[in-house]
Amino acid sequence: MQHNRIGSEAQDSIHVSSKIQDFFDHFQIGTLLHRCGVRKRHGYSVRSLIATIFALPFLGKNFFRGIVTNDQAIVGKDAAYDLLKGCTYNWRRLLLMLAVRIYQIFSRLTDDEREDVLIIDDSTYDRSRSKKVELLSRVYDHSSGRYLRGFRLLTICWSDGVSTLPLDFALLSSAKAENRYQESTKQVDKRCCAYRRRQEATMKATEHLGPMVERILKAGVNARYVLMDRWFTMPSNIAVLREHLDVIGMIKKTSKVHYEHDGHKRDLPTIYQKLRKRPGRTKILASTIVNIKDQPAKIVFVRDRRKSDWLALLSTDIHLSDEDVVRIYGKRWDIEVLFKMAKQHLNLAKEIQCRDFDALIAHTTLVFMRYQFIAYSIRMESDHRSFGDLFYACCDELSDISFIEALHRILALAAEQLREMGTFCEKTASALFDTVMQAALKYFNLTMKSMVKSES
Numbered sequence: 134m135q136h137n138r139i140g141s142e143a144q145d146s147i148h149v150s151s152k153i154q155d156f157f158d159h160f161q162i163g164t165l166l167h168r169c170g171v172r173k174r175h176g177y178s179v180r181s182l183i184a185t186i187f188a189l190p191f192l193g194k195n196f197f198r199g200i201v202t203n204d205q206a207i208v209g210k211d212a213a214y215d216l217l218k219g220c221t222y223n224w225r226r227l228l229l230m231l232a233v234r235i236y237q238i239f240s241r242l243t244d245d246e247r248e249d250v251l252i253i254d255d256s257t258y259d260r261s262r263s264k265k266v267e268l269l270s271r272v273y274d275h276s277s278g279r280y281l282r283g284f285r286l287l288t289i290c291w292s293d294g295v296s297t298l299p300l301d302f303a304l305l306s307s308a309k310a311e312n313r314y315q316e317s318t319k320q321v322d323k324r325c326c327a328y329r330r331r332q333e334a335t336m337k338a339t340e341h342l343g344p345m346v347e348r349i350l351k352a353g354v355n356a357r358y359v360l361m362d363r364w365f366t367m368p369s370n371i372a373v374l375r376e377h378l379d380v381i382g383m384i385k386k387t388s389k390v391h392y393e394h395d396g397h398k399r400d401l402p403t404i405y406q407k408l409r410k411r412p413g414r415t416k417i418l419a420s421t422i423v424n425i426k427d428q429p430a431k432i433v434f435v436r437d438r439r440k441s442d443w444l445a446l447l448s449t450d451i452h453l454s455d456e457d458v459v460r461i462y463g464k465r466w467d468i469e470v471l472f473k474m475a476k477q478h479l480n481l482a483k484e485i486q487c488r489d490f491d492a493l494i495a496h497t498t499l500v501f502m503r504y505q506f507i508a509y510s511i512r513m514e515s516d517h518r519s520f521g522d523l524f525y526a527c528c529d530e531l532s533d534i535s536f537i538e539a540l541h542r543i544l545a546l547a548a549e550q551l552r553e554m555g556t557f558c559e560k561t562a563s564a565l566f567d568t569v570m571q572a573a574l575k576y577f578n579l580t581m582k583s584m585v586k587s588e589s
Contacts, residue, residue, distance in 0.1 A: 149191045156506050157184055160234050169227040170326075171219070177208050182216050187499055187506075190478065196485045217485070217492040220319075220327035224498040225301060231502060232298045233352050235509050236291060240355070242512065243293045248461055249356045250292055251300075251346060251378065252468040253365055255338060258284040258304060258482050258493075267490040268334050269314045270307035275364070282314065283482070286497070287338050289345050291354055292467040296508045299471060299501040300354065301345050304493060306334040319489065327491050334490070339365070343373040350377060358450070360465040366447060368392075372426045379450040381462050384432070386445070392432070393424035401445055405434055418443055420455045433458045471504060479503045 157163070163180040166172070173179050185208050189199045201210045243249065257274045260266050260283040272285050285305040291298045307313050313335075321327040333341065346359065359378045361370070366382030368390065374380050384390075384401060391398040394407070408419040418434040431451045437444050448458045475481040481500045487493065 150188060152510065153184060153188050153191070153506070156509065160231060162231070165227055165230050169223040169230070171216075171222045171227065176212050179216065182208050182213060183499070186213060186217075187503060189484070190480050190503065195480060195483075214487070214492070217487065217495040218489045219495070220321045220491055221325045222491075222495065223326050224494055225326070228302075228498050228501055229300055229349065229352050231505060232291070232300045233354060235298055235505055236354055238509070239293060239296055239298070239512060243295075247293055248358060248464075250358045250360050250381075250461065250464050251349065251354075251356045252290050252292055252297075252360045252465050253288075253342060253346075254362055254465070254468045254472075255285045255287045255305075255364070256472045256476075257281065258286045258497075260284070260482065263486070263488070265315060266488045266493075267315055267317055267319065268306040268331065271312045271314070272307065284334075284493075285338060286472075287341055288468065288471070289349060290468050290471055291349075291356060292464050294464050294467075296512050297467040297471055298505055298508060300349050302497060302501065303333050303338075303341050303345070304330075304490075304497060305336070305338055305341075308335055308337050317490065319491070330494055331490060339367075339370055342370055343377075346374060346377050358461060360462060362465065368425050371430070371447070371449065372428070375428065375449045379448065381446065381448045381450075381458060383462070384445050384447045392430075394421065401432075404432065405443065405445070408434070417455045417459065422451055425449075431458065435459055474507075475500050475504060 157180065162183065163178075166179050166183065171179050171183075185200065185206065186196065189195060192199070194203075196213075200206050200208065200213050240249075257272060257276075259281055260269060261281050263269055263282060268284070269282055270284065271280050272283055273280050287303045287305055288299060289301045291300055310316075317331045319327070321331070342365070350356075356378060359374050359380050359382075361380065361382035363383045363385045366380070366384045371380050371382075386401050388400045388402070391400050392404065393399075394404050399407070404421065404423070405419070408421055410418050414436075416436050418436055420431060420433045423430055423432055428449070429451050431448045431453065433446045433448070433455045434443050435446065446458050446462050453461070476483075479500045481497065484500075485492065485496050487496070
């Protein structure tokens with residue numbers, strides 16, 4: 134039994150490695166690396182280094198056991214660390230270029246009526262046990278309600294409701310110098326990507342939203358809406374983002390933010406009190422139109438299932454129905470799945486313990502590339518439309534035989550009923566059924582010939 138288990142694990146490892154190599158070959162990861170400045174300087178090829186680090190969680194290993202202490206690893210730890218710490222490598226471009234190539238495949242499998250969305254959210258990048266990490270800061274964790282050492286991982290992903298692709302991210306320190314435990318200590322050229330990333334890390338998260346969305350749209354990713362949680366759905370952010378896409382987001386119940394409603398400046402609780410509620414236990418309580426910076430927007434009030442309270446969703450597309458606003462906002466949950474998967478299974482923030490900020494950026498990029506690989510593999514294996522022409526040929530064949538098959542089943546059931554009634558005459562019934570089937574086939578063939586002539 135022990136030998137069988139070991140053999141099975143070896144076969145699984147070979148299968149996973151083969152799928153990863155196919156993924157790298159299909160999307161030409163080596164070419165993308167070269168175009169993003171990640172090029173070979175000495176020793177191992179860049180593609181083999183990236184592939185080795187990329188495959189670690191799928192083989193049940195982490196960076197330390199898989200490379201640092203593994204004497205059988207095909208790459209050395211110094212080569213791997215040098216790759217991650219590179220200052221001139223454009224990891225943001227690599228992630229986005231790969232995502233665009235996968236998106237082009239997904240878009241062909243997505244119905245035109247389905248709403249593609251961009252989702253913006255942040256999550257904590259926990260380094261609580263660290264002291265000397267570059268730009269380490271004191272950040273607030275909304276889920277636990279406490280402060281911790283680490284970073285904020287601002288992320289934008291694309292979703293069609295079926296698959297999710299991380300597109301871009303920013304690893305943020307604190308904008309306040311007093312909240313940073315360590316400053317940037319690495320000497321880098323001001324013209325390189327590493328310097329710009331460090332500049333971004335000390336900016337406010339809201340300053341990244343517009344440039345990130347604009348960069349994604351210019352790369353060729355299309356979406357109808359931007360989805361955000363209440364931490365980002367503020368009038369200033371809405372005004373910036375609606376220049377590119379319509380915004381749907383949950384808004385805070387606060388008296389500090391006012392909206393123009395019926396000619397008056399009112400906060401959200403006051404607007405809710407002024408509205409007439411729908412009767413009964415309906416999920417949607419009320420809706421109204423407000424103005425935000427002289428632009429119209431719709432606010433939809435929904436019942437909070439967790440407690441006897443209400444929640445408010447805002448949409449800059451005022452032509453959407455209340456139900457559609459709620460339905461589309463439900464896709465925002467996809468980014469929460471992304472964060473959970475990245476942290477628990479793809480080793481985000483815990484696979485390497487580097488103090489170098491560039492290494493953190495590089496590793497986070499590889500984690501999101503792993504998620505793209507999983508999303509692509511699941512979609513190709515579960516979506517029958519990915520089979521291409523064979524799928525459509527099968528669909529045509531099924532549609533061609535559906536009428537004849539249905540008629541045959543109806544006649545077979547009728548024959549069974551006649552047998553039970555005791556008035557069944559075998560020869561007469563068979564002749565009748567054969568005549569009906571022949572007439573149906575003749576009619577079907579004539580119909581198909583006429584359709585072919587009309588198309589030609």
